[in-house]
Amino acid sequence: MLTYDVVIWSIRRRSGRPKPWELRWRVGEEEHSKSYQLKPQAEGRRSQLMEALRKGQQFDEETGLPEQEVAALAMPTWYEHAKAYAVMKWPGAAGKHRASIAESLAVVTPVFVRSAAGRPDAKVLRAALYQWAFRAVQSEGGYVSRCDGESVPREIKEALDWVAANSLKVDEVAKPERIRAAFTALSTLLSGKRAAENTANRKRMVLSNAFRYAVEERALLSRHPFLAVDWSAPTTSDEVDFRYVPGPRLARELLEAVAKQGTRGEHLEAFYGAVYYGAARPGEAVALREDDFVLPPKSEPDAWGEMLISESHPEVGSGWTDSGKPHDERGLKHRARNAVRAVPIPPVYVRMVRAHIRRFGTAPDGRIFRAALGGRVTSNEYCAVWDAAREAVLTPTELKSALAEVTYCLRHAAISLWIKRGVDPVEVAYRAGHSVAVLYRFYAKILKGGSAHANRLIQEGLEAEDE
Structure with a gap:
């Protein structure tokens, strides 16, 4: 008292x-x-x-x-508070978001220490924090940090013991100089390179929410420490580098090369087609079922169909999902759980989907894309097939570059093509599952390229008015 x-x-x-x-x-x-x-x-x-x-x-x-x-x-230490925050967020978060929280806290926690003496190896420390301290497991009383609920390897335990012994109190890490140091760490990749703006912002949001938890729910601080810090993130560009986005001809050649990569390639040709012709994210394409395709009558070979995207199964690792599966199962990104995105698909892809279903059928749950030996298509498999297709199509010089480097580039290629051909940006954003603001951030250069055409249309209208 x-x-x-x-x-x-x-x-x-x-x-x-x-x-x-x-x-x-x-x-x-x-x-x-x-x-x-x-x-x-x-x-x-x-x-x-x-x-x-x-x-x-x-x-x-x-x-x-x-x-x-x-x-x-x-007053708890930052390490104790960060563990409590990760456990609090775990039940209501998707697997990808759980991993993102752990990643962000694992980056910033080593900054909030009083001494670097005896500091563990950086990779061991990162693994200890990411995989053990900020990952939760189910216990009899609810969720607890994995390091508190399972037997911990000796090397990991030593690293976590060092963090616990050197972690500053929450009110100490809230000082402006500590917050600035944290911002710098969150804006830097493990390689030492500057992180992309959206990556740094995502990590800073996790840190901000952890401090909000300290202020609003635990009453450890009287005000949010970000309010006392005047700091600007280093300028970076999130815009797609269009030098390495394949054009329509190269995209078609790569899809044809995929189909020639043996049984695996034959199974995956239509999967890559969903990413290119419908701008589906790979995690969305993996989840597509036969009844997600509204195809025109066969008597209309030149008619367009429709692809209904309502789920995404991004890979995250079995330790981050409630089901224990290596992939999460959720609705569309930044959309309500039951939201559906209807994407028109051209006749060439309608024919590809029909041929795929006729030849390979579907999985028991209706999914049309499976690994060659059955089961879910994994990123390891579709990346390996894509690498082989690049080797078959590109020149040695192109292979050394980032040209069509990953499967996701097909999505960039699709969106770029739509914009270049004059499709309204609002329609492009809808088909791609973007907000218009995000579309402009990533594809600003192409969108600005349409200014001359727009200017001509306006000028014609002005001259017609004069007449």
């Missing part, structure tokens, strides 16, 4: 004792004392208590300490 009823007595000397100088004080009905070897030590502590009293602090009857010292003793 806190009270202003405090009496601090003079220091007395007790002969024949190892610590003869005794400081005594009373808080409420409770008396407290502390002995010191030297008189200046006792006088110094008495001055601290008197100063707290003069500043109007209440004292705690049980401990005899001023309220600020009691609060400091109760």
